[in-house]
Amino acid sequence: MTEKFCGFLWGVLFGTAGITLLSSKDAKKAYTHVTAAVLRGKDDVVKKATILRENCEDIYADANDINEKRAEAEEAKIIADARRIVEEADSRKAAAET
């Protein structure tokens, strides 16, 4: 019984003084500062995420470069092999003709 009465009193307090307090100019200033802080926090998080993203892009680009270099080296080797075979065949043919 007393609980319910206490609850009623809390409600009255909230409805009168509470609301006035929560919507006063000072409270509004407090909300503004809190919001500004939250937004700063958000910007900070996003900035760190962007740095992370940039670093990942660096890694990705460099990895691609490494693979590209290896592929080119392999390719050059194959061409070198083919050229060697052709040259050997030519020299053998020249030797056979003489």
Next chain:
Amino acid sequence: MKCRILHESNHRMRLHIMRYRMTLGQADILEYYLKDKDFVQSVKVYDRTGDVVVKYAGKSQRDQIVAAMASFSYEDRKALALVPDHTGRALSRQYEDRLWLTVLGKGFRTLFFPRPLEIAWTIAQSVRYIYRGIRCLLHGRIEVPVLDASAITASMLRGDFSTAGSVMFLLGIGDLLEEWTRRKSIDDLARSMSLKVDRVWLKTDGEDVQVPIGNVKAGDHVVIRTSEVVPLDGKVIEGDAMVNQSSMTGEPVPVAKHVGGVVFAGTVVESGECVIEVTKESGFGKYDQIVRMIEDSEKLKSATETKAYHMADRLVPYSLIGTGVSYLITRNPDRALSFLMVDFSCALKLSMPLAVLSAIREAGDHDISVKGGKFMEAVAGADTIVFDKTGTLTHATPRLEKIYTFDGMDEMDALKVAACLEEHFPHSVANAVVEEAKKRGIEHREMHTKVQYVVAHGIASLIDDKKVIIGSHHFVFEDEGATVNEAERERFDSIPDRYSLLYMAYDGRVKAVLCIADPVREEAPAVIDALHELGISKICMMTGDSERTARAVAKQLKLDEFYAEVLPEDKAGFIRKEHEEGRKVIMVGDGINDTPALSEADAGIAISAGAAIAQEVADITIKADDLWRIAALRSLSMALMRRINRNYRTIISFNMLLIALGVAGVLAPATSALLHNGSTILIGLHSMTDLEKGEQTHPA
């Protein structure tokens, strides 16, 4: 500007601008400054961190970039001038922030909110979705909002607030992504369409002078001729014109404008000409006008998208019935609920527009400006393609190689008169004449009176009260009845075949023949072969030019069909005939005489260096320098259709699997909701990736 190199590799450098912060405006200035340098291959500026990533070809360019960065400043006048009024940066930032706030907010609430607060928040959030669902029902429709609302309500009634919360979170993310992509695509499209720097004919005392549009003030008088786009809002003070206002009002029938009538920027003068008094200067109108036009038009939705939307909506009643039936069969609310949790609709509705809009964006990266998903669909499904010759298959600027004069006419005089008349019209042959006159240093003041352009035939005017005409053989000899000096007949007949010929006659006598060489673009034969390989069975050319030149070009390019001495209406007529045979047609053109065909075709492609009216009427605009873009467009469109079909199949099969598992009791409703919404987002994000990875390698 003080910078620090954060990371460097062979072709890529990442620098940090050593300032406390970088505003969006500053980021844009830096981006456009670097993009302008030709030793830079690509630039990305991250405004949040103040970093810039530059890609370049090799060592020597690297040093140039370092030098450019050292000498850069945010006050650089030239860089400031390069930045357009609207870059996409602010829009991207706005949506990125919203996305982050949504995700971070959800994370915070999940971790820190006590249960009563979580319940209160979830109920508060659900109000929006329930309201939408009820409103839908009140309209007598059972569609997606109803399904979403029932899924959320059902979860809350069971006390499962975290599932309801996660469903709403994922729906919210989906909505945000869709809105973002849509706005970004409209923004990109509007930007590319409004970027053209226009020049207008300003009427000063006595003469008409061509000035950049930015120099025109309110109260100035501007001359607008046939086929020109009205550059600024104004009031007609002289002349009569038929104006096509479809870009503003949508009505395809041209409206007559007389003295006192009002004309709007962006509309097109189809015939006649007039002088207007400018009422509003440039700067504001065009971008916003285009955005409005695109948002209003149905052009954005392709047939497949609309089909997907309707299918999604039609499935909703079946989902609800399925829920009821599975409850009756299994007597288990959990299992029945999985029917509600998994709906094909939101997956289809999210991924289809994302795929289409992303494809349009990717086309934009290739300098192809597509006005709607419908047209990419048409390009993918086409089996016939019709090319215009001059300016499309051949270069935009053919060259005037020789002038044969008759009847005692002086060559320089002939060229002067010709250039004087031709400079008023945006036809590539006209450009050749004007170019040659400029090269030979001929100055020509306006010596003629009112110039009259007869579409596809030629130009007529009066000099000293006698009629002077320039045009095709048909126009000069058959329409106007000019005659050749008989004594010079032999010389006349000996003019070589390989040129396109422009005849000039004064007072009924042929005075000069201008020989225009119109070389075919180098990449044209290879592009034609590529198009054949990509599945286009009939490649035709239609030109107003003579039979001889047309035949030569057709043979060189191995075209399937060609038609010469064609009138504009015939081009449209040919396309109509193809439609009757059930074939889909792409038309590629650049001039005024292509506009009926461009409207008639399923997909009309205009070359950006051509007439403004062609670009207004066309569905797709391609930058002028490379025909390969057409082949790229075709393969991109086909890739888009493949992606849409794959999305369809994946969504339907995956979701059916989820329903089956849910009804069988293997998955709890919360899990199936999570899997469904998660897969939706993933498919949506995947649809936004590039259709064709990497650089386009083609024999160039």
